[in-house]
Amino acid sequence: MLLHKDASYKTYYTFFSHLASEFKINSLELRIPEDLVFGSDDEKAMTNDIRDAFPSATRLLCSKHLKDNLKHYLQNKIGVEVKERNEIMDNIFGKDGVVNANNTVDFEDNSNTFKDQIDQSQACQVFHRKFETSFKTFVNEPQRKNKDKSEKLWTNNNAESINHVFTVAIKWKPQSTPELIKKKLYDCVLVQFVHLRGCLHGHGDYDLISSEVHYRITDQISRCKSEDENQQFLRTFY
Structure with a gap:
């Protein structure tokens, strides 16, 4: 547990680098698995620190936070109507949506199909510029590789x-x-x-x-x- 007074890169890195040094020293004794997995929301200071302290670890982003962030952009930044907004969210997070693709090829196909459907809207630009890479790298890929795969996305x-x-x-x-x-x-x-x-x-x-x-x-x-x-x-x- 880390008690901290700010959310700076330096604060988080002090914590995660200490964990990294302890894991390297005690990995045999503690039987720490090589494929460490870290989950967080999309707070940049924390995600960057995890990346720098544990470069080989798998990183997950909370799907609920990503949903909330996307919904905020669609609703408050772009002004997408409720019906279209719900369709977009379902096309991304639904059972057959982009983030639930079974493999990389399906992810790209689903992603391209989705972008074609909303090609003329600002939502397409937002999806491509701000969310697509995160959905692929920190949601879909870890979900597919997870040995204890759950039907629900990680939060x-x-x-x-x-x-x-x-x-x-x-x-x-x-x-x-x-x-x-x-x-x-x-x-x-x-x-x-x-x-x-x-x-x-x-x-x-x-x-x-x-x-x-x-x-x-x-x-x-x-x-x-x-x-x-x-x-x-x-x-x-x-």
Whole structure:
């Protein structure tokens, strides 16, 4: 967790470069996979820092943020009517839309077909200039390569949810750092570890992805271990 007072490149890079150095040092011990995946919204400072600190990592962009950004451009920058706007959004994000193409050829075909349909509109220019590359590189390609492929496009809802929990917990008002950490962040992180333990034991709201299932441990096996052994196992994830 990073507590920061600004969203500058320098701030984020300090954090991500530290992570990168730790991963290189401890990769064998922690069994960090080579194909690291980072997901974020389209905040430029953060995405650029992830790119620079982890150049070989796969980067995902939140499809919800991309949808919201595109909708904002269509509605407020161009003034596209509701019916046409909904058609454009469906042609891009729908089940058979551009970002859900099954391969690179289909992506290009779908993209070109879509641009031909709106060739005379400003929406075509916006799509080509601001969104097409992001949709291809950070949404469609990672989705196709994902071994644990979901039918739903990736969003950073979990991060947004915990952010909302924090802001509600402090009643949308600034607090001193010691109080914030001691009384609010600690409790939120504690709940996350409760979810983690449930995930490791095969119950609860979350599940392990296929590359991490070797960490799963049944309740029966856990009960046969001492408290120290169970705590040592959990410290693998601290």
